[in-house]
Amino acid sequence: MPDLRFDSQPPRATEIPRPKRAEGQWSLGQREPLNKNEQSKKDDDPLNVRDRILYTYSKKGFDSIDPADLRGRFRWMGLYTQRKPGIDGGRTGSMEEEELDDRFFMMRVRSDGALLNAKALRALGSIGTDFARNSADISDRQNIQFHWIQIEDVPAIWERLDEAGLSSLEACGDGPRPFLGSPVAGVAADEIIDGTPALEEIKRRYLNNKDFSNLPRKFKTSVTGHPSLDTVPAINDVSFVGVVHPEHGPGFDLWVGGGLSTNPMFAQKLGVWIPLDEVPDAWAGVTGIFRDYGYRRLRSKARLKFLVADWGVEKFREVLENEYLEKKLVSMDSPPVSTESGDHVGVHAQKDGNFYIGAAPVVGRINGETLTGLGDLVEKFALAGARLTAQQKLVVLGVAPADVDAVVAGLLELGLDAKPSNWRRNTMACTGIEYCKLAIVDTKERSRALIAELEKRFPELDTPITVNVNGCPNACARTQTADIGLKGMIALDEDGNQVEGFQVHLGGGIGMHDTFGKKLRAHKVTSAGLDDYITNVVTAYLADRTDGESFAAWVVRADEVLLRGEKALEPEPVA
CATH class of the missing domain: 3.30.413.10 (Sulfite Reductase Hemoprotein, domain 1)
Incomplete structure (x- = not known):
């Protein structure tokens, strides 16, 4: 491989497209x-x-x-x-x-x-x-x-x-x-x-x-x-x-x-x-x-x-x-899209007869005591160890069949839930204004409160809906690839005051379908109004969806008034 840290240029075997202006190549x-x-x-x-x-x-x-x-x-x-x-x-x-x-x-x-x-x-x-x-x-x-x-x-x-x-x-x-x-x-x-x-x-x-x-x-x-x-x-x-x-x-x-x-x-x-x-x-x-x-x-x-x-x-x-x-x-042909979630939350059989268990903190927030406790858990049950995930979760590996329930309980004591609600499992948040110099809004604590409220309002949601919360436009929490992506910005409340808010992206996905979320033109939601906005949109989806229709697929065809949360439909009662 050519080493181009120096000024010499090796012979080139291909014709390289040149930009219209010098780009520092x-x-x-x-x-x-x-x-x-x-x-x-x-x-x-x-x-x-x-x-x-x-x-x-x-x-x-x-x-x-x-x-x-x-x-x-x-x-x-x-x-x-x-x-x-x-x-x-x-x-x-x-x-x-x-x-x-x-x-x-x-x-x-x-x-x-x-x-x-x-x-x-x-x-x-x-x-x-x-x-x-x-x-x-x-x-x-x-x-x-x-x-x-x-x-x-x-x-x-x-x-x-x-x-x-x-x-x-x-x-x-x-x-x-x-x-x-x-x-x-x-x-x-x-x-x-x-x-x-x-x-x-x-x-x-x-x-x-x-x-x-x-x-x-x-x-x-x-x-x-x-x-x-x-x-x-x-x-x-x-x-x-x-x-x-x-x-x-x-x-x-x-x-x-x-x-x-x-x-x-x-x-x-x-x-x-x-x-x-x-x-x-x-x-x-x-x-x-x-x-x-x-x-x-x-x-x-x-x-x-x-x-x-x-x-x-x-x-x-x-x-x-x-x-x-x-x-x-x-x-050769590239592989097809995924057919399953890649967060590995829950209890899963390994190929050697043991199990791995994926567990969810709340939007990735743990602490030093949690990590120390996890180390103690790994040693106590002679586990292979733990790995982190790309969804702000963790997985413990090498759990003996007889220890599965005890390890699940031990994880929960540490604040790591192997059987989380949809909202805890499927919500991510970046660092936010608490520590990040680029952020505009709070993300971690706002997401924690959002999860708690949505768990009350939709305790038995029968289909996964992802929520990604980002404090600025840089998308560290992958705003554009969530069912509901929230990009932090300053918004105006009903009295015209500048407050924390979010631009909304709807219907994004990654893995099972690679789609960037739909941005609603000139639509912002205040942080204070976020619980009600998501409640209205999810309620409309549950009422309007067809058999087996995902949230992302529904977003593509839904009336914009529903996507803006301006009209809340009620789901049909189950017979």
């Missing part, structure tokens, strides 16, 4: 830094900041931190300054980043689909209780996120992570962000192929590797061999999805160019078969294309999805084969 000789982020990365590789944290900033304190490190390179170490308390959402877009900075950090710890044993869970728990005011969240990227971290404590935290085989390295920043792996890899009875060895090898080769530490922007990876598509491959930059070739057997298709935020795009499928041991090379090839040909002029166009959209999937495959892999890939 290294492989086309467009080397000059085009924004402050590119200048910062050119000035010093962000991986170098680790030593400054260990030997300077942690000893001299917050005020000693170089601003270019604080608001740039720290991200490669999994650190963001969190939002200063007391700044309302209406001021988010009008303040400079340094005005929003608190003197505390969010730290993101990557799991990369790995099985967390009792030692790892207790290490995470101790970090939460000892250094993070007992905070901990499970993100929809299978990470643990801590808050209230002080720079002086980072070396001690890293030492605990190292001892447990965990890391915050490149958990943020313009590099290989944490990988998504199937939570039931290696144990699910219906698994096509276990992608764990490929993820481990990608991590070994390419994490903390300066060949891949300066990408145009964030880069998200998923690998799953489970037919539920439990790592949401359609919205990752690069995804490997389990398939079975009629001659070669199990392997992976390759999907590229997915991503959400303000310009959502689903990944394009190459329709190939890649054997397990060649997945790391293919990953490096795709990542190399992004590094060398990705757009660096504008941050808003610097994701891989824009390059894939401009090139097309055929050209992308041609460049990958000719310039990076130097071999042709085997063609």
Whole structure:
């Protein structure tokens, strides 16, 4: 694979489409830094900041931190300054980043689909209780996120992570962000192929590797061999999805160019078969294309999805084969959509006679004590360990048949429900204004209250309806791919006052159907009015649906007055 960190340009085997204007593509000789982020990365590789944290900033304190490190390179170490308390959402877009900075950090710890044993869970728990005011969240990227971290404590935290085989390295920043792996890899009875060895090898080769530490922007990876598509491959930059070739057997298709935020795009499928041991090379090839040909002029166009959209999937495959892999890939049909949820909540049989159990916290919010308690539970019942999911849930694996009920009860004591209501199971929320400098509204506590109210109003809902709550337009909680997606913004209440509110997306989905939700023109819902709005829409759906019709399918044909919640239909009484 060509190394284009230097100015030399290798011979090119394919004709590369050139944008109408220079977009900062290294492989086309467009080397000059085009924004402050590119200048910062050119000035010093962000991986170098680790030593400054260990030997300077942690000893001299917050005020000693170089601003270019604080608001740039720290991200490669999994650190963001969190939002200063007391700044309302209406001021988010009008303040400079340094005005929003608190003197505390969010730290993101990557799991990369790995099985967390009792030692790892207790290490995470101790970090939460000892250094993070007992905070901990499970993100929809299978990470643990801590808050209230002080720079002086980072070396001690890293030492605990190292001892447990965990890391915050490149958990943020313009590099290989944490990988998504199937939570039931290696144990699910219906698994096509276990992608764990490929993820481990990608991590070994390419994490903390300066060949891949300066990408145009964030880069998200998923690998799953489970037919539920439990790592949401359609919205990752690069995804490997389990398939079975009629001659070669199990392997992976390759999907590229997915991503959400303000310009959502689903990944394009190459329709190939890649054997397990060649997945790391293919990953490096795709990542190399992004590094060398990705757009660096504008941050808003610097994701891989824009390059894939401009090139097309055929050209992308041609460049990958000719310039990076130097071999042709085997063609085959891409896998069909999923036919089941990929959150793995509930009790499920493993292929070895044991069971795995998926359990739901409330919108991913747990704490250090929960993680420590989970470690104790894993040890008490000699479980294989726990994995995090891409739906803010967790799964414990290797439960003996005789222990299933006891483990379910033990999880519930920790606030982790293996038999949750629809609303608890199917609601996700991003960090929100509590800690995030980009957020406009509260998400976590608002979602908790929403779930409690909807459980009262619809206690026996007979069909899944997903609700994703996001604090800003960046879609960290996948707003556009939920039945009901809520994007935080400022709205006007009945008296004309500015209050927290949401733009509504309806009928989105991912996995079983890949659809972006329908935005209702000029329609906002205040946070205070959210319970009643969702109640009206869900009630209308239950009254108006046909036999077996999903919420998303109903949205496509429903009268807009029903979607706006302006008219509540009552379901027909059951005979």
